[in-house]
Amino acid sequence: MKRTVHPDGVxxxxxxxxxYLGLVVLLPLSLTIxxxxxxxxxxxxxxxxxxxxxxxxxxxFFSALTAAMINGVLGFLTAWVLVRYPLPGKxxxxxxxxxxxxxxxxxxxxxxxxxxxxxxxxxSLLARIGIPVAYTPSGIVLALTFIGLPFVVRxxxxxxxxxxxxxxxxxxxxxxxxxxxxxxxxLPTLIPAVLTGFTMAFARGLGEYGSVIFIAGNRxxxxxxxxxxxxxxxxxxxxxxxxxxxxxxxxxxxLLLLLINLMQAWMSRRYPV
Amino acid sequence: xxxxxxxxxxxxxxxxxxDQLDLHIPAGEMVAILGPSGCGKxxxxxxxxxxxxxxxxxxCFDGVEATHTPVQERRVGFVxxxxxxxxxxxxxxxxxxxxxxxxRKQRPAESVxxxxxxxLLAMVQLEPVASRYPAQLSGGQRQRIAxxxxxxxxxxxxxxxxxFGALDARVRHDLRQWLRxxxxxxxxxxxxxxxxxTEAVEVAERVVVMKxxxxxxxxxxxxxxxxxxxxxxxxxxGGANLFHGRMENGTTRIGEILLESAPFxxxxxxxxxxxxxxxxxxxxxxxxxxxxxxxxxxxxxRHLRPSGAVVRLGLExxxxxxxxxxxLTREQYDKHRFQPGETVFALxxxxxxxxxxxxxxxxxx
Numbered sequence: 001m002k003r004t005v006h007p008d009g010v011x012x013x014x015x016x017x018x019x020y021l022g023l024v025v026l027l028p029l030s031l032t033i034x035x036x037x038x039x040x041x042x043x044x045x046x047x048x049x050x051x052x053x054x055x056x057x058x059x060x061f062f063s064a065l066t067a068a069m070i071n072g073v074l075g076f077l078t079a080w081v082l083v084r085y086p087l088p089g090k091x092x093x094x095x096x097x098x099x100x101x102x103x104x105x106x107x108x109x110x111x112x113x114x115x116x117x118x119x120x121x122x123x124s125l126l127a128r129i130g131i132p133v134a135y136t137p138s139g140i141v142l143a144l145t146f147i148g149l150p151f152v153v154r155x156x157x158x159x160x161x162x163x164x165x166x167x168x169x170x171x172x173x174x175x176x177x178x179x180x181x182x183x184x185x186x187l188p189t190l191i192p193a194v195l196t197g198f199t200m201a202f203a204r205g206l207g208e209y210g211s212v213i214f215i216a217g218n219r220x221x222x223x224x225x226x227x228x229x230x231x232x233x234x235x236x237x238x239x240x241x242x243x244x245x246x247x248x249x250x251x252x253x254x255l256l257l258l259l260i261n262l263m264q265a266w267m268s269r270r271y272p273v
Numbered sequence: 274x275x276x277x278x279x280x281x282x283x284x285x286x287x288x289x290x291x292d293q294l295d296l297h298i299p300a301g302e303m304v305a306i307l308g309p310s311g312c313g314k315x316x317x318x319x320x321x322x323x324x325x326x327x328x329x330x331x332x333c334f335d336g337v338e339a340t341h342t343p344v345q346e347r348r349v350g351f352v353x354x355x356x357x358x359x360x361x362x363x364x365x366x367x368x369x370x371x372x373x374x375x376x377r378k379q380r381p382a383e384s385v386x387x388x389x390x391x392x393l394l395a396m397v398q399l400e401p402v403a404s405r406y407p408a409q410l411s412g413g414q415r416q417r418i419a420x421x422x423x424x425x426x427x428x429x430x431x432x433x434x435x436x437f438g439a440l441d442a443r444v445r446h447d448l449r450q451w452l453r454x455x456x457x458x459x460x461x462x463x464x465x466x467x468x469x470x471t472e473a474v475e476v477a478e479r480v481v482v483m484k485x486x487x488x489x490x491x492x493x494x495x496x497x498x499x500x501x502x503x504x505x506x507x508x509x510x511g512g513a514n515l516f517h518g519r520m521e522n523g524t525t526r527i528g529e530i531l532l533e534s535a536p537f538x539x540x541x542x543x544x545x546x547x548x549x550x551x552x553x554x555x556x557x558x559x560x561x562x563x564x565x566x567x568x569x570x571x572x573x574x575r576h577l578r579p580s581g582a583v584v585r586l587g588l589e590x591x592x593x594x595x596x597x598x599x600x601l602t603r604e605q606y607d608k609h610r611f612q613p614g615e616t617v618f619a620l621x622x623x624x625x626x627x628x629x630x631x632x633x634x635x636x637x638x
Contacts, residue, residue, distance in 0.1 A: 166357030169324050170419075172344045173351040174371035174426060184370075188361040 029250065036247035039240050047244045052220050053229065057252075060226040063137055064205030067144030072198045074145075075152025076190070082153070083160045097153045100146055105210030112143055113215040135217025140225065143211040148201030155197035156190060163189055192267055199260045206253050274334050274429040274462050275300045276321060281330035283316055283486075290316035292486035294330075303456045303463045305477035307470060309509065313486040314466045315434055321464065322432050323347045334429065347430075350423025350461075354435040356415040358407035364418055365403040368393055371426035393421040396458070413444040417451075424459060433465035437472065449475045470494075470510055482506050504550040504627050514597050516551040518626070525626060527551055528593030530570055532624060552625040555585075555600040559620045560609065569618040572597060574611050579603075586611065588619060 036044070047053060081087070082094055100108065116123040116133040123134055133139050163186065171181040209227040216223040226249050233242035276298040283291040290313040298304055306314045319325040321332065323344030332340045339347060358367050368390045372381060381389070394400045397417040407415055416436060423431060436452075437445040453476055456463055467473055473480045474494045482489045482497065482505075490502040494510075501507035504515050518527045525532040532551065559565070572588040575596070579585075584606040588597040599619065611617055 164355065164357055166353040166355060167359065169344075170351065170353060170357040170422075171359075171370070173322060173324070173347075173349055174422070175345050175348075175374045176370075177345060180374060185359055188359075 032243055032246055032250065035239070036243040039244065043240075044244050044247075047241055048248055052224070053226075053245065055221040056224050056226045056229045057248075059137060059140065059222075059224060060206060060249075061252075063140040063144055063225070064202050064208075067141045067148055067205050068198050068202035070141070070145050071148045071152045071201045072194055075149055075197060075201070076156055076194055078149070079153045079156035079160055083157060097150050100148075101150050105147065105208065106214065108146055109143055109211035109214030112139070112146065112211065116142065116215065134215050135219070135223065137216075137223050139215040139217065140212050140223060143215050144201075144205040144208055147208055147211055148204055151200040151204065152194065152197030155200070156193045159190055159193040192264060195260065195264055195267070199257060199264075202260075203253065203257055206249070275336065276430070276462065276464075277331075277333040277336075278317070278321070279331045279333075281317070281320065281332070282328045283313070283320060283325065284328055289313075289486050291320070291327075291330075294487055296481065296488060296491075298462060298464065300335075300462055301460045303453075303476065303478050304465075305473035305480045306464060306466045306483060307473045307480050307509070308468065308483035308489075310468055312483040314468075314483050317483070318432050318434055318464060318466050321430070322349050322351050324351070348426070348428050349430045349432055350420075350426075350428035352416070352419045352423050352431070352433040352436045354438045356407070356412075356419045356439075358415055358418060358422070360407050363404050363406060364394070364399070364410070365390055367407065367418060368422045368425050370422060375426075389425065390421075393425055396455075397421045411444075412440050413448060416440065416448065420452075420455065424461075428461060431461050431463040433463065435466055435468070438467075445472070446475075452476055482509060498554075501552070501625070504552055507552045507554075507625070512555045512598075512600065514553045514555060516553070516594055518549050518551045520547050520549050520628070525549060525551070528590060528595075530568075530590075530592050530594055532568070532626070547628055550627045552627065553597075553621045554623070555598045557621055557623040558597075558599045558601075559622060560586075560599065560601065560605075560611065561618050561620070562609065564618045565620050569620045570594065570597070572617050572619050574613050574615045574617055577611070577613055579606075588617060591616070 078097065082090065082097075087093065113134050114120050116126070116139060118124060118127045118132065118134065120134070123132075126133055131138075133142060167185055167189065168181050171185045176184065207227060209225075209231070212225055213228055216225065216228075218224050218228055226245060230242045230245045230249075233239075233245065276296070278294060278296040281291045281294040281296075282289070288311075292313075294313075294317065296317075306317060308314045316325060320327055323339075323342060327340060330340075331338060334347070359370065362370070369386050372386045372389065375381075380386075391400065391403070394403055397420060399414060399417055399421070402410060402414065402418075407418070410418065419436075437448055440448065449472060465476065478493065479491065480494055480497060481491050484505050490497060490506050492500075497506060497510055498512075501510060501513075507513040508515055516527045518525050518532070520526075561569075564571075571591040573591060574586055575589050576587040577584065578587075582603055584601050584603060586599045586601065588599055589595070590597060597619065
């Protein structure tokens with residue numbers, strides 16, 4: 001039998017990639033799945049449909065979604081400013097964007113909680129006009145916005161940098177004003193990148209734990225997130241309950257991410273750049 | 274549309290892209306702006322389009338000042354070197370873009386837009402690709418779509434920035450022919466920038482040669498070849514040998530070669546000595562194996578490049594004038610069949626001497 005030889009070492013790199021993905025991603029995840037199958041479907045369903053769990057899922061998904069949407073807009077704006085405007089100290093601003101990546105999430109959570117608690121600098125001002133942030137779902141959104149910002153900025157920035165200036169000039173020469181150019185030409189070119197950043201920020205927001213628990217107040221049915229619920233189960237030595245939750249979280253997250261990826265694939269088929 | 278540029282100055286930091294430039298383009302002409310990179314030709318085009326603004330000077334369209342008119346209101350079609358098609362729109366939508374942008378009152382009905390776009394696509398012979406995306410087209414096809422898009426809103430002026438620069442030689446040649454036909458069909462004033470003089474020859478009626486932010490000469494290609502205003506133009510048009518000479522007491526020398534140029538001496542009688550540039554075109558030579566009078570140059574053949582109807586010879590002067598490119602017709606060459614290494618006597622039939630004065634004078638030899 002004749003073996004196909006790949007000159008660029010495809011078989012080697014493919015082998016390493018599959019082994020690595022298997023070891024680092026698939027193995028732990030499949031153990032979770034196996035473990036979660038132990039209690040049987042009834043208990044599983046019982047855990048999932050308990051009101052407190054449902055509420056936690058709601059809080060988790062809606063806050064992650066809201067934060068990702070805020071980041072979609074503000075991160076886009078930040079990338080725009082960083083790329084398009086000549087600012088003094090731009091390099092410093094650019095480096096600041098990465099800080100949420102580097103900072104231990106607990107530090108971020110504690111800092112935000114201190115700032116936005118009813119006695120904090122900003123929190124006291126907001127409390128005066130009747131907008132409590134800390135210890136409410138808004139606090140969760142705030143923490144997740146902080147955590148997710150770099151994802152959108154860092155995916156949009158390089159694409160924006162690579163946008164052919166001729167595109168906007170061509171639009172202008174055809175009679176398009178600034179806004180028309182932005183809506184009809186620039187934004188559609190950047191949408192796939194914004195969507196990628198949004199997805200990453202959303203995924204990160206779903207799983208985020210450290211920064212949220214300090215500012216969320218963690219009140220059941222109001223501001224309790226699923227990762228916290230999992231930890232709570234674990235602290236009570238309820239491993240089965242924890243893995244069941246993890247399993248559901250995994251399935252829902254995977255479905256959502258798959259959906260967004262399919263959407264992206266569809267868009268890049270429609271707009272082959 | 275008639276274009277006038279007066280006293281145009283444009284500065285980018287230390288670099289002066291346009292330096293007191295004046296230009297007049299009559300309506301309906303196809304004009305090439307030719308020059309080496311960095312001469313300001315693209316800046317001039319972008320200023321006429323309104324994509325760049327002037328630091329000083331004035332721009333008029335049909336006698337009406339347009340220096341500060343925004344690009345959107347100038348009604349110019351601009352074609353970019355890298356096409357700049359909108360990747361997220363179909364070919365049809367790309368061409369329709371300018372029409373769809375018009376304010377509601379002026380916007381043609383959908384059926385009118387549709388007809389106009391399909392007509393334009395038919396004109397560029399790309400009707401079948403209307404529903405495809407730019408990424409699915411070849412470079413030459415994309416550039417034709419860019420033309421159609423620029424023409425859709427009926428511009429008063431068509432500006433092309435190195436439109437064929439990113440295409441391969443064969444496609445480039447076809448598109449140049451095609452562009453000429455287009456211009457005959459749609460006689461809108463057209464300006465195109467190029468650094469390739471063969472492109473200018475093939476497409477333009479008139480050529481504007483630029484150098485360092487100024488216009489060096491304007492004319493038909495024939496005029497520029499026959500009567501270059503400066504050594505720069507002669508050199509840039511190609512096919513010319515430039516020599517640095519010495520002028521003393523009314524005689525001009527290149528190395529040990531003495532140029533007798535009586536009519537010329539009179540015109541610069543007051544210049545006792547200067548360093549002129551001597552230009553002899555590569556087809557203005559007679560070659561022979563015997564010296565032909567005192568003015569023949571002693572040379573040796575270095576290399577030989579037969580290419581179709583002409584044979585190019587690289588000669589080297591034995592009198593310190595450097596290397597000389599000579600172009601013989603096949604017929605002339607076949608008479609002698611010079612070989613590399615052979616000593617050859619070369620007689621220039623027309624010599625042009627440029628002093629610092631702006632105009633060179635022709636010396637019948």
